[in-house]
Amino acid sequence: MTQSPVVKSVNARLAEELAVREAQVAATVRLLDDGATVPFIARYRKEITGSLDDGQLRTLEERLGYLRELDARRTAVIASIEEQGKLTGELRTALLTADTKSRVEDIYLPYKPKRRTKAQIAREAGLEPLADRLLADPTLIPEDTAGDFLNDDVADAAAALEGARHILIERAAEDAELVGATRTKFWADGSLRTSPASADVAKTPAAQKFRDYFEFSEPFEKMPSHRVLAVMRGEKEGVLALNLEGGDDDVYHAMVARTLGIDLSAAAPATPWLATTVKLAWRVKLMVSAAVDSRIRLKQRAELDAVAVFAKNLKDLLLAAPAGTRTTLGLDPGFRTGVKVAVVDATGKVVDHCAIFPHQPQQKWDQSKAVLGALIARHDIDLIAIGNGTASRETDALASELIADIKATGTKAPVKAMVSEAGASVYSASAYAAHELPTLDVTIRGAVSIARRLQDPLAELVKIEPKSIGVGQYQHDVTPGTLARSLAAVVEDAVNAVGVDLNTASVPLLARVSGVTDSLAEAIVAHRESTGPFRNRKALLKVPRLGPKAFEQCAGFLRINDGDDPLDRSGVHPESYPVVRRILDRSGITLAELIGDERALRSLRPSEFADDRFGIPTVTDILAELEKPGRDPRPAFSTATFAAGVEKVADLTAGMVLEGVVTNVAAFGAFVDVGVHQDGLVHVSAMSDRYVSDPHEVVKSGQVVKVKVLEVDVDRQRIGLTLRLNDSPQQRGGQGGNGGRPAPKVKGEKTPPHRTNNSGRREPTPSAGSMAQALRDAGFGR
Template sequence: MESELYDCFDRNLVVSQIAESVKVRPAQTLAVVDLLEAGNTLPFIARYRKEATQGLDEIALRAIADALESARELADRKSTVLKTIDSLGLLTPGLRQQIETCGDKVALEELYRPFKPKRKTRAATARERGLQPLADILLRQQTLRRSRSEVLRPFVDPAKEVPNEEAAVQGASDIVAETWAEEAETRQWLLHQARQFGQIFARVKRGKQAEAQKFDTYFDYKETVRRIVSHRLLAMKRGEEEGFLNVGLQLDEESTLRQLSARLIRNPQFEFHRDLVAAVSDCYSRLLLPAAESAVMQQLKERADVEAIQVFGDNLRKLLLAPPAGPHVTMGIDPGFRTGCKVAVVDGTGKFLFNTTIYPTPPRSDVDGAAKTLLDLIARFDIDLIAIGNGTASRETDAFVADVLKSPRLKNARPITKAMVSESGASIYSASELAGQEYPDLDVTVRGAISIAHRLQDPLAELVKVDPKSIGVGQYQHDVNQAALKKCLEREVQSCVNSVGVDVNLASPSLLSHVAGIGPSLSQKIVEYRDAHGPFARRQDLLQVPKLGRKAFQQAAGFLRVRDGLEPLDNSAVHPESYSVVRKMAAKLQVDVKQMLGNTQLSSRIRPEDFTDDTIGLPTVIDIIEELSRPGRDPRKAFRAVQFADDVHALEDLKPGMILEGVVTNVTHFGAFVGLGVHQDGLIHISQLSTEFVQSPSDVVSVGEIVRVRVVEVDKERRRIALSKRDVTG
């Protein structure tokens, strides 16, 4: 009963509000809310419940899910506030209505503010000294027709630490300042002023100039609240966190005080007018401005977090969906100097076959011995691909491998593709508990070489083993809300994994854990069952896995593939709940189901409307026909290796005007970073991405994309490379 008394979650109202904010129809919103509350996952809803949602994509579904979560959090907070105020005996019908109809957390906390327990303030001390009646006189501002001394004398009491009239008026002024600062209208007015006319400033701390050179842009910087962009705010906040900058909010003090005085001081003839003017100044500088600064900074930070997290999510998605080189025998090389280059060979399924160490780079420079080792391995294992990590000694190793591939011993061999692969996060994975479980008998450095090979074969399958924050494609990822970042990145990983599909008989527990409805615990049980009983012959066999129930199977089945199994449709994205529809199609065409897979001529003869009924609608039937035409299609693009310039190995080799091929390593709000194979990424500023206006760099380039750029400037001292795509063809 008590929970119902304070329940503030109005489902119909929430659905209506979400529909309006996300700009979808209420019926669609209600359908999504129903599906989410029934335990369905976003990938499943997006792919297999299009009739219910009327075709909403995953972006809209995420927006609805987030808005629903926010609405529940707000409702829970309202319930807590109502219960707390009611326990104090101060909950009036009017206040209850204000709280129940309140639309956001900031406004809710303003309503709750007067009822919060307060820390010991100057005003509280003044009240303890009996100065509230004097403060009331000041607040009323009525002409007294008495002298100041006559008014103040009764409040002087050395025993209460009010030794004289000046102390009395000062204490009363403290109460007045706090009273004004607690007025919701006054707080809202100043907050509005701060948002409209305020400036965010940054200044270098005294004596920190030498240490803070990376923040030199912000040594004496101002930008209006209305115009400041997220990446600059986050840069300033980082400088503040590292102890180099003072960051804050400022307003035109003279103008603001004049307007504030006009709002608060009503009687210029009042005997204590001068004291009230001083109280206004104190109220503003000590109470109102810090509160406004805190609120504005919080809102700007939240906005910046959302934008930075979105950039990180977009970049991660592009990286995860990078073109796979495919199931070929691959050699992974983790380059190095003193400790040598670690070499690992894996087969087409990623299974580890062999490892060794070569020393083609200084100080040993055993080029001939290293070349012989590589050529022997190429012949022994019939190598198709060579993946080279892009860390220390990468260009030297890349040049060495290029020379090896020109060897006469390979004259009649089929072409071998070599590619530079990002090592970001590989060292963290290599030393992780997961890597130890996968390769318990191998050294950390060998695990790194294996991971490099896997990243070329299938970036998605390998990168899911690494904490996304370690992959290095974010913007201020350590400065943003970590819970929100984690949620966003987990969603992106899940979305990518499910859009590609997973071979249930080859996938690692890490990859399986991101399949809709599975998770870490079930993924481990699937692998344990597979190890004990052999490969799954049908999707239906997954129901034999302990703890994997009907709901998990429903959510996961369409995203799991069983290749060469007993049921041909198990190697497609057709959900088992729709197999009967495919069989009806096959019967109408008088063919076997197997004959329909990949046969566009047969698919084109199917009329979708002939197979709709009360349980299956046109969108699903159209999806089924499309899937039959291209079963198990991979949405990722075809693989191509970046070709770094042979004569460019270090930053010192770069010259303005050079046209080079590189790979986009990171995209931010202000531009894109491009790897050129010189151990230092160059920056294409947003203004140099195109000859046309660019709203967002992500509209033009994406992480992993191979681009041609022109070198604009090379700052060797600061190790900065300025690049441009303007007027560069190809």
């Protein structure tokens, strides 16, 4: 009797994957099934989960969904095969131990209801015994043997042999072990080769951005995600032809022959016919299947990498330093249509707006400066936020001149900063913007958004669909659902990490708080507008449809400044207030005296206040919160200063050292805005003297950095930068330079430094000459 396989439960599999105890997984799964969110579990249920962090929890949540879908599909497949009366013990075991959806489908393939195939028609015509006979005895002459199987449905020997071949080909194509083995080998040994879709297409201007891929090949396993998505975009646009190759066909022929029981070396009459069958089984069925599988794996891996890059950049951008509650002048630059101007007060409320026309064709420079000067004086403006789009440097020059004039009078001048416009137009035309700013023109709404982004990037960016923010790597080539789920999680984690002011937060911001839906967010704002500001967290329970469960999930992340209870402005959850009272009773001091007293708080032992419900992790978090209640985890605000007179790519020269802002981080490097309307690229190889596997180890979106210009290609609008300020530059194409040849070595110049790779070997850092190729390899063509 065959022993039933020991099938691991979903919880056991998750515990093994995450390298944690099964009890931790089981507890977390119960919380998730009960409607708890990841931020809530990570922050307020540490005792239950064993202090799993938000990254582990996100992975657990994602894998839980996959494994449950796998189990559901496995159950359905077993039931289907059982209904057909074909479920054997061995087959059940194979299905129960299958660890992926694709493995389940491979096993199910021979039993899956399908339209009549050529092999099925051949079986119905009685040709399966012919196939088996030729397999069993290759000494038979195929044509002679086939004569025994002629009937009304089989006209001649050729037709009989063709039908028998279809049966054998299908048999090979539906063998789960063979399918799995050929897919694995195809992926391990295979490569992607690209070429122009046609000679005519290759000559078109649209095809030039893909010309580095006209003759290109790379192994599947080594091909980075950005190149996969780049060539797939080229294929989608009709520029490139993609060919997936699996290596030596003879190896696959041997695998097919072994599965079917064919000796390809036998000198027998039926061997040529059997050999042709093997080749067709590989070429027509198995190779196609393996190629499709490899293509899917390439795309999925590339998408996962692209989503991970986007998620990291989005998190950095959302958690960028806020300028704070300061009156801000927002400028949305433009030439012909003018510069749109909006003034927002410390709370983000619009208090003034207009348009000025300092640039061509109107050239009202002095008049524009006077208008801005009057606004600054009237509203006591602290900050000037300038959008980084068209005419941004010209507008920045206007602001610089105005600030210099103000300082010359001995008056305190505002601080200016360049702000990313990415997604601002999406917000301006959105339904929410129309509801929030109904009396303002769409163009002015953009200036308002730019000003608010400087005050609080997180609060403003949550109003925009994440994929429109523009900090991704080929995000438009990623499956929308995959991208949306990941980015939604990033936004949720960022919002809850910072906390939300309950009395000022917008509907989009509130809707990202743990446990708060869009409708609940609207209800909270409506209640706030009708009854006035919330005085305490308990008042949330008076909001229609906000019950105890939603209150449990959201209360700890909502802050009330200057409310009835000082704890309401902290990250201490209301359910834990009794712990604070217990601390106060034992300490013999008031809450006002304890809050912020670092010495007193650090002298307390968390174990003395822990109980069955609130353990040491929670008490430790409470004491940390009381040290700095409502602290903002984001960094201090700082701005970059762009070089005067450097306003376009042609103004750049190799060797310049500039200050800039990281706008995007990709797998191959980081894009930096140095104030010339075209971001430059710091390739990953130019980020440090040590080996860098992930650019996020060195920089993040929004970071102010100093870079050296390595090379400039004015014709192609490409800028090569380095974070290593001792690197040797070169000039490329267009604007002077040396036509792309390596820069001549200066007398006394040091040999480029070495860096150490992951295996500990020293390898030379790329020179400026090789940087051009690095840029092309990176798919640099923004």
